[in-house]
Amino acid sequence: MAWISLIVAGLCEMTGVAMINKWNNDHKWHSLVFLVVGFGVSFLCLTFAMETLPMGTAYAIWTGIGAAGGAVLGMVLYGESTDWKRIFFIALILSSAIGLKLIG
Template sequence: MDWIFLILAGIGEMSGVTFLGFYTDRKNKLAVVAMVASFVFSLGFLYLALQTIPMSIGYSIWTGIGAAGGAIMNMWLFDEPRSWIRGFFIFLIIFAVIGLKFAR
């Protein structure tokens, strides 16, 4: 259950970053409310996940999901530049997060 909490926390982080992009792009106050709610959701599930997952692993995975997911979402929703080198480094983030799950 702790890994599900961590994945939910990462998705919350990713959505918070995406709503930040919506606010930056459109200056919509509803996006700020959604961003704050997403980050509260994210931190709540991160707190639950870190009850059993070591902080060094949990925080790294949470950050990786948020960074890679936020970059992908912003490329998709806001037409940020896409290139093979950006894709390669996003892949490295994802690969490292998966590696941390299996490294003990």
């Protein structure tokens, strides 16, 4: 259950990051609400996951999902660069998170 909570935390982190960009672009109240809720649920789920998982592993995977997911969302939603080098390093982040799961 802790791993599911950690994945949900990472996905909510992605939502929060995407809403920061949306809020900066449009300043609409619903963007701010989704930003606060996204980060709030993310921290809550991370806290739950850290009751079972080691802090270093949980935090590394949470930030990995958030960083890689934020970069992918930037490419898909906001037209950021899709250069192969960028995609390669995003894949490294994800493979590192998977490696932590496999050895932990």
